[in-house]
Amino acid sequence: MNILFHKMRTGKKGQIIAVLTLALVIFVIAAFLVVNLGKTKIQDNKVKNAAQSGVLAGGSSACIMLNSMANINDQMVLNFAGFTLMIQLLLVAWIIDFVKTIIVAYDVLIAYNWEAGVDLDLAVLTLCLTSATMALMIEGATKVGNSIKKMIDEINDKLPKNSRDSARQYAFSNVGVDEPKVPFSKSGCSDAWCYSLIETKFDEFMRVLPAKNKADMNYGTSTIDFDWNDSRTEHIINNKIEVTVTPVQKVPFRLVRFGEVASESGEIIDYLSQQSTGILGPLITWGVYTADMIIIMCYSIAVLMVVLSACLVVVAAICTMWAASYWTTCFSCSWAYCACCWACPLGAYYTFGATMVLIAAALAASLVLTSPEDIPCFVWEQRKEHPLQVEVTRTTNPSSVNYGIYTTDWPVHKQSASGIVKDGTIFPPNQNFDIIPNF
Secondary structure (H helix, E strand, C coil): CHHHHHHHHHCCCCHHHHHHHHHHHHHHHHHHHHHHHHHHHHHHHHHHHHHHHHHHHHHHHHHHHHHHHHHHHHHHHHHHHHHHHHHHHHHHHHHHHHHHHHHHHHHCCCCCCHHHHHHHHHHHHHHHHHHHHHHHHHHHHHHHHHHHHHHHHHHHHHHHHHHHHHHHHHHHHCCCCCCCCCCHHHHCCCCHHHHHCCCCHHHHHHHHHHHHHHHCCCCCCEEEEEEEEECCCCCCEEEEEEEEEECCCCCCEEEEEHHHCCCCHHHHHHHHHCCCCCCHHHHHHHHHHCHHHHHHHHHHHHHHHHHHHHHHHHHHHHHHHHHHHHHHHHHHCCHHHCHHHCHHHHHHHHHHHHHHHHHHHHHHHHCCCCCHHHCEEEEEECCCCCCEEEEEEEEEECCEEECCCCEEECCCEEEEEEECCCCCCCCCCCCCCCCCCCC
C-alpha cells in the first residue's frame, strides 16, 4: 500500500516547473503593473508637491511684503496723530501771541514809551517763530507722509515680481526632475571630484533662473518651461515641465490726505472702534474730529498775519509822520528857545518806533502759513483678496512606449494650487499674516 501510494504521488515528474513558470509570469506582470502605476502616482505627487511648494513660497514672499506695507502704513498713522496734537498746541500759543502783539502795537503810539517798540518786536518775533514752527511742521508732516507713501509704493511695485519669482523657483526645485547625468566614462573626468562639478542641463537651468526672472517683465499670468531627454533605455523619452504662475498683483490703494479726513471720518472711526489701538486710538479719533477745525484755523492765521502786517504798516506810517513833524520843528526852531529839548527826543522816538514796526510788519508778511490739506494721513486698501495661483504640468513624449511584450504609458500630470485670501491664510499650509489696516 505504501509503495503504491508513493508511486501515485511521484509518478509524473516536472509538474512544479509549469506551476512555477506560470507563477513567475504572473509575478512579473504584477510587479510591472505595480512599478508603472506607482511611478505614475509618484510623478503625480511630485507635480502636486511642486504646485503647492510654489504657492507656499510665492505666498510667503507676498505675506512678508504685505506685512511690510502694513507696518510702514502704521508710521503714516503715527505721523498724523503726532501732527494733529502738536499743531493744536501751537495754534493756541499763536492766538495768545497775536493778542499780545495787538496790545503792544497800540502802546507804540504813546509818546516816550520806549519799551513799547522793543516789546512789539519781541512779540512779533515770538508770533513769527510760532508761525514758522507751524509752517515747518506742516511741511515736515507732508514730506514724511509722502516719503512713507513712496516706500509703500516701492514695495507694492515689487509684490508681483517677488511672488512670481519665488513661486517659480520652488516649483521647479520640488517637481522632481530626474534628468540623468552623463556617464562617468563619457565625462572625460579622471576623479570623482571633477565628475561632481559637471552640471546637468537642469542644474544650469536653475542657476540662470534668477537672471531669467529678472529680465522677465511680464507680471501677469506667465509660463516658463524646461525639457530634457531620457536616453537610459533604447527609447528616448522627452520630458517637459511647465510652470504657470499668476502672481499676487499690486494692491490698489487710495491715499486719504488731511483735507479729506473729515469726509472719511465715519468710516475711520468705525474701523478704529473695532481695533485695539491703546492710547493711540483716542489721539487718532481726536485728530479726525478736529481736522476741519485745524484747516480753518490755519487759513485764519494766514489771513490774520496779512491783517497784522497791514496794521503794523499803518502804525509805522503814523509814527513816520509824527517823526517828520518833530524833526522839522527841531531843525527849524531857534536854538535860543531850546526847541530841541522837546521836539528832537520825540522825533528820535517815533523814528525808532516806525523802524521797529516796519521790521515787525516785514516779518509778519513773510510768514503766511502753508495749508495742511495735502498731508498724507491714511492709506486705504481697495481689494479684498490677494490671489496667487501656480500650475505645474509634466508631459512626456511619446506618451506611450511599446516594449514588445508590454506598453508603458506616461499620462500628462497636471496640478494647480492657489493661496492667500483676505482672512490672512495661505494654502498650503496655513500661515497667518497681518493684512494692511483699512484706514
